[in-house]
Amino acid sequence: MTKHVPLTINGVEVRAPEGTTILTAAQDAGIYIPTLCHCPDVSSQGVCRLCLVKIEKRRRLEPSCRTLVEEGMVVVTDDAEIEQLRQVILELILSDHDFNCLLCPKSGNCRLQELVTHIDYNERRFNRFEHVAKELPIDTSNPFFNFNPNKCIHCTICVRTCNEISGTHAIDMAHRGYDLKVSTFANKPLKESVCVSCGECVERCPVGALTPKKVEHPTREVKTTCTHCGVGCGLYLGIRGGAIIRARGDRENPVNQGNLCVRGRYGHEFVDCHERLSFPLVRAYDEYAQASSIVDEVTEKGKPVTAPLVKREGKFVEITWDQAIKYVASTLSHYKGDQFSAISSAKCTNEENYLFQKFVRVVMGTNNIDHCARL
Template sequence: MTNDISLTINGLAVKVPEGATILEAAQSAGVYIPTLCHCPGLTSEGTCRICLVKIENKKKLHPACRTPVKEGMAVVTDDAEIERVRRVTLELLLSDHDFNCLLCPKSGTCRLQELVNRIGFDERRLNRLNRVAKDLPVDTSNPFFDFNPNKCIQCGICVRTCREIVGVHAIDMGYRGYELKASTFGDKPFKDSVCVSCGECVERCPVAALIPKKMEYP
């Protein structure tokens, strides 16, 4: 039998099953915590750092999506420091992202766009980051979907989907640093990879990096 854990989130008393994460506890209580790399049904890696929260008596911020709750834990999900960290993290994502939202086929359903609207960003600071959008070729080789690496935010959802749901391992994170992106083995076109065209990664992609052929640009 699973024990229940009692904690507070922003002063609100919450009770969840043992093993739940802070994010799950917050969601059960109707408390919003922004996420980008988290996807229900997949393991959480906390790579995007958007869901960072404060835990009482802890010095550093913790990713809510992968931090398990503990008895008596006191969590703060939103204050000036957390807001600043999230905004800077978002600005770093935008600094090399092709975010011409008006011409994007996922405009209105894009999670990155949603976070920009909720969190905002400092345009002057973003400009100081020497924003240079990537200009990589779009892979249109697959008959069912296109892959635009210029839209990739390195969330890893497609990688985990292919590994944990499909069991094919057709996608992984390739290269390093500024060059980091989701790619097939050897960075081959999707049609020449082991991809089975199931569409699971396309369905879960939070941005327009993976889009079905039927979604056309305006």
């Protein structure tokens, strides 16, 4: 059983599980501590120093996101000295930030914007430190998201996310001082890096530095399961005007715990694609009389496509589902054993794939079966 440690935060006695940070203990007790570089999904680095707190009998202020609770600790999260320190930190961050919320895609959902409303600051005090080369190029090479270094606050959440959640190690912090920046290897555009476009860093960037290309906000969400592969990640599809415009991982889902790959996060345009096949296509071979007789049953041509189609003399004609299944069955009857092989789909459920391999082994009499997820 987890031991709980008694401590005092702002005069309030709280008990926190051993091994938790002061920040978590304070948040659990409903006490607000400003943060910028803290993300509960990844390890803490204590980069921004906004969460500094006073601890009795310690000479210096400690970052609450990296300091563990101890029995009998007396913590102060807010007083005039701490407030002044936070003001200076915020002003320094803003002096090197393209602070134009009106045109920023993150506006309304930005941690820095939120902090500005909590911490009293004097915007211009450090304007003499403002970055001379303010207009850094925006990396738009990734097909799904942009990276705007002018909005980056160097919190390193994206780097930790890429390392610890995605496991890709596509980005890191490069250079020092004012030249510090998030960079790929050899400063290549994201598209030319090893980035797998999972978008996990975009999800966690607290400001408008990493933002999806699609900036529309959904009006409602539908909880569902990703159809792209057999893992079955839980996700929420964001809908606007009847179309899917965004996807986010379901944190409550035990399979993916909120994480998604590039297909689950960005691969939903096929649903509304006008070229999408919503019926099977069967190619008729004249040498099989039985198959041809099915084609002969074809009804009138030129109607909208609502049923299975058979290709004959270079054209598709409409047939019923029963005819299509009969046609496939009659064609398969010409093969047996190792003349036949099959590849199953990761989009099928486990049950469908089980039935398919059973069909191939028992009915077709061969072990020539594989699965696209293995290729």
